[in-house]
Amino acid sequence: MSVVSDDQQALHMEERTIADIYKARRERRERILRESVPLFIRNKERILADEKTARCHIDGIRFGLAYSGEWKMPEAFLGGLLRLWENPLFQTECPKCHETAYCTGGGGSPLSGVKNIAMTCGSCGHQFEAHSTKADLKAVSFGNALVAAIQNSNAGLGEMEDECLPIEDVVHMLELEEYNAKQKEA
Numbered sequence: 001m002s003v004v005s006d007d008q009q010a011l012h013m014e015e016r017t018i019a020d021i022y023k024a025r026r027e028r029r030e031r032i033l034r035e036s037v038p039l040f041i042r043n044k045e046r047i048l049a050d051e052k053t054a055r056c057h058i059d060g061i062r063f064g065l066a067y068s069g070e071w072k073m074p075e076a077f078l079g080g081l082l083r084l085w086e087n088p089l090f091q092t093e094c095p096k097c098h099e100t101a102y103c104t105g106g107g108g109s110p111l112s113g114v115k116n117i118a119m120t121c122g123s124c125g126h127q128f129e130a131h132s133t134k135a136d137l138k139a140v141s142f143g144n145a146l147v148a149a150i151q152n153s154n155a156g157l158g159e160m161e162d163e164c165l166p167i168e169d170v171v172h173m174l175e176l177e178e179y180n181a182k183q184k185e186a
Helices: 006-035 039-041 044-049 078-083 139-153 169-186
Strands: 064-067 091-093 099-107 115-121 127-130
Touching: 006 039, 006 099, 006 115, 006 169, 039 044, 039 078, 039 115, 039 169, 044 078, 044 169, 064 115, 078 139, 099 127, 099 139
Parallel strands: 064 099
Antiparallel strands: 091 099, 099 115, 115 127
């Protein structure tokens, strides 16, 4: 009798395939989030006015600490993320166009307190890292503030189980609406 049966082998292959699919989906959604910040900022009122769009699940916000691993961030709604970005703690000036850039994740060290925050400009889309958004906050404090802010920003938008649109559909719909509006103007 073999050490691993054909069925066990098939199960392990399926599990690896499923894990690869989820990893690819997470990476795609993180990329979409960062690339779409200007689109979301331009369409903030439109997003907040539609429940299914406002409840779009954003699972690409990550904050990791050296020696501690990645923090378990609550899943944010797109509407909640737009509310989160109203907080100056999660904003900084874009070094390229000097408009407002918004936090889309980050990491740091609990020992040194240094943090690198992934930022995306809401105007030009420039992606960069800010070494600190507020000098008086250490990495752990920033992580705690980010978790609490995400939880608070989701308030009133419904439950995670409520019907919503995936980020891929939201981005496509907003881009189509903007394209059609430009075509009408032309």
